[in-house]
Amino acid sequence: MRWIISRTTWLERMARRKQPAVDDVTARDHAAMLVRAGAPWLRQAREQLATARRDGKLAHGILIHGTGGAGQSALALWTANLVLCHESGAAPCGRCRSCVLFLAGNHPDFYSVELEEKASYIKVDQIRELCAKLTLRSYSGGGKAGIIDPADKMNLQANNALLKTLEEPPEDTFLILAASRPDRLPRTVVSRCQRVRITTPPDKEAVAWLNGELPRQDWPDLLKLAAGAPFRALDLAGEGAGELTGEMRTLLAQGGSGGALDPLEIAAQWSKDRPAARLAWLESWLESQIRERASGSDVVNNNHDFRLPSADVGVNIKSAFTLLDKVRDARQLLESSLNTQLLLEDLLVQFVNALAGRTAGRMEIQG
Ligand SMILES: [Zn+2]
Incomplete structure (x- = not known):
């Protein structure tokens, strides 16, 4: 807002x-x-x-x-x-x-x-x-x-x-x-x-409140992406992030399993189809991974990977923080960017490389 x-x-x-x-x-x-x-x-x-x-x-x-x-x-x-x-x-x-x-x-x-x-x-x-x-x-x-x-x-x-x-x-x-x-x-x-x-309400209460605002089946998913914050879930829904969940998870799982993802091809596709919602989804997803890792283990000692319940991909926390900054920057720049595709290419090259474990902050599959 x-x-x-x-x-x-x-x-x-x-x-x-x-x-x-x-x-x-x-x-x-x-x-x-x-x-x-x-x-x-x-x-x-x-x-x-x-x-x-x-x-x-x-x-x-x-x-x-x-x-x-x-x-x-x-x-x-x-x-x-x-x-x-x-x-x-x-x-x-x-x-x-x-x-x-x-x-x-x-x-x-x-x-x-x-x-x-x-x-x-x-x-x-x-x-x-x-x-x-x-x-x-x-x-x-x-x-x-x-x-x-x-x-x-x-x-x-x-x-x-x-x-x-x-x-x-x-x-x-x-x-x-x-x-x-x-x-x-x-x-x-x-x-x-x-x-x-301010503490976020219990999930059940939050979902009930969200359904009162706008009935949707996928509030539990959106609420998870939103770290339990109902207004954020509402904004994510408004940005069209809910409809993207299945597709984005498939893509992440594919990248994480060593599948060949072409960042340039994805950027071309995203630039024509809800780029803002996709970046909002990615940002929330990375935040949820960082949160899960931080609550479950020692953030300082970040030598081990953590499990992504949504896509069966393990992300090194350092890598997740770096990507989160980049996604946030891209979101800031998206509205004013003259070339959305170029902006997304820059981000996705790093994202895909990280998913495939080709950077220092590695991401890897967990069984
Ligand atoms: Zn008054």
């Missing part, structure tokens, strides 16, 4: 696109995200935040973290809405002037920082701009709120720039950080934040 770098830059970006109308898009994004924030597995986190707010115990820095797609982005937005609301109930009232402005995507004291297009990191200038805005006097006479999402993508300078505001926050100002990898944030930042951890 991408929205708002800051009000100005976002407005500029939308103006370049010319349509649709700015407020409509922001309002739709806000409304959709706030609906997500009402998901049942986020209830405990919502209560924790609302109680702290009501008791005047909410910290000025709040770090909301969980598996990617578990709901931290939606909950960060909900929290911003909550701290800006003029009432102090268990949820934003939705009726006060502040809530009306927020829902319209038009609140003058709300700022948000996200990854800029094609960027791998949130840059120091974005954080400086956010902090400068948060020191201004409130336009609406109430509180101010800023979201940084994904906060774990701030580079070192950006983190350092944030520290001062976290140490001496302006009055009635809240900085909300959303992250899926809080371990990538410096201790100095984490220690100045109140932490809210």
